[in-house]
Amino acid sequence: MKKNFKGWLYLLPAIIFLSIFMIYPLIDVLIYSFEEGYNFASQTHKGVGLYNYSYVLHDTYFLQALKNTFILVIITVPLSTGTALLIAMALSSIKKLRELFQTVFFLPYVTNTLAVGLVFMILFKKTAYSDGMINLLINFFGGESVDFIDGPYWAKMLVLCIYTVWIVMPFKILILTGALASVKDDYYKAAKIDSTPRWRVFTRITLPMISPMIFYLVITGFIGAFKAYSDAVALFGTDLNAAQMNTIVGYIYDMLYGNSGGYPSYASAAALILFCIVLTITCINLMVSKKSVVKGV
């Protein structure tokens, strides 16, 4: 202990900071989630138990949010990672205008979420007076206009998914272009000499070589998608329950401050449920990745 004294001293600022702003609130949230009938104003509670969890899990709004979040995760993570890989491969194989395209593909990353949401609203809108460009296109091909922003559930979910894919893709393209560039040219030359078909080069050489990066993107993608909130707000406004487009984080926020606000116990319970889901999924991801990721590349 004495030997390590200096080490602990150097760690102290970070430990203090983390204790105050991370560990203490975490424990607090845990306690809140078990305190039944907690009153924020008087700081009192009636009892201790699992009622908060039971309430949240039976709340239709929460179940809707849970469903929305899962759909979002299952659709957007594979779709965005796959598309990003395709684009990154295409970018790596061209020489001319490569930098220009790299910049173009990176633009959504530096653009504000809400501003992009506004653009999407205009693109997908359908009002009594005018249609957005997407609806004009649908009309052009002989279809009926669909209200993507305030219409049927599938239409709204579609827009949310497209929006999410579009907003998370630039980062993935960036990472994957870098990963592809780091694969040594000699492997491809060796494969060429041995007349390896292109598809086999991709599956047997490229993919294994960049697999650590792909798994990194999938894991962070899952975590990010589970925590989605601002994207839905940008498209459908703050009353997400009414729009049937709420996410788990949105539900937590509503419980704290929203229209039905003032229930920190329910919010805490929902937050812990989310935490457990993310933890489980991440653990599964890590287990899968340990088996299939190539080491020592």
Add this chain to the structure above:
Amino acid sequence: MKVVLEKLTKRFPNRNKKIKTEVVAVDNFTFEIPDGTLVGLLGPSGCGKSTTLNLISGLEKPTEGKVYFGDTDVSDMAPEDRGVGLVFQNYALYPHLTVKQNIMFPLQNFKGDKKLTKEVMNDKVLEAAKLVQIDMLMDRKPNELSGGQQQRVAIARALVKQPKVLLLDEPLSNLDARLRLQTREEIRRIQRETKVTTIFVTHDQEEAMSISDIIVVMKDGVVHQIGKPQNVYDDPTNLFVAKFLGTPPINVFKGKVKNHMIFIGNSAVLEAKDIKDQDVYVGIRPEGFIPDDNGSLELKLKGLEVMGRDTTIVSTHEACENVEIRSIVSAETKIIPEMEMVRFNVKPMKTFLFDIESGERIYFGRQEKIV
């Protein structure tokens, strides 16, 4: 399969785009490699030897000239259609595949009629692995192997598809000194056993001399000399080749020919009939010195290196281009380190004259062109 290079030329645009002149990596290389020989492409770095190898493998396209495998013109053929095996300098083994999978990789690419069954593939892989003696390491990953073992796997992978030509790019440069000796013998043995025409690139003259049937000495894209290692050593065509081959290197003096005698400083060392008076470079191989108390060439003694089998006399002379002169004499020679000067006679067949301007060889006395 014999390999024929015909006026092979490769020019690259200069990397600095402002400079319009092109870089000539390989200049007008014509050579016929007989079937089943081991050829060493030798030269200092940047001399175009790797580019030559890439032109043969098809990874680079020639600017001019042709490459033939046997009687087939392969100049415009893609590398995958040429049927060559290539061993990369850093081996390029796939790190996520086992030794067995690595060696099997080329076989699994065969299509159509050539497609092999699992059993045949396994047999071929085992055969190749046995040839390079790694059949007990089949389930290891490349990063669990030593450098020498990785090298063997790379050779097995190149050989397993029975290539027409085996190409090796600096095969020994990533190995330590002891392993290098061992591996070069291995390459020789494998080549003898498979009888595949093999071309390898190296900057180490000892490596090239020791195992090649034929060596090709290159510099700045130009082939300077082609021949059997001993012949090239005994009969260099110019000063560069003479300097590049041999350890310790040849001793080069600034001298002159006057009245049909070769002079180094003021000493007339050898007779040179029919040579007109001119300034020359005189190159004397380390083994070309005969210690003699009445010898014609007097050198200032700097030290002795006793090896047991023989002795290296280190000395200096003001006309010498090298920092010091190294001469190898038999261990019985009576020379004591306290002597200030040593006297030598020189062997005419171990002494070469070169033109002072062009560096071209000037034959004198009984010397004849061998190569």
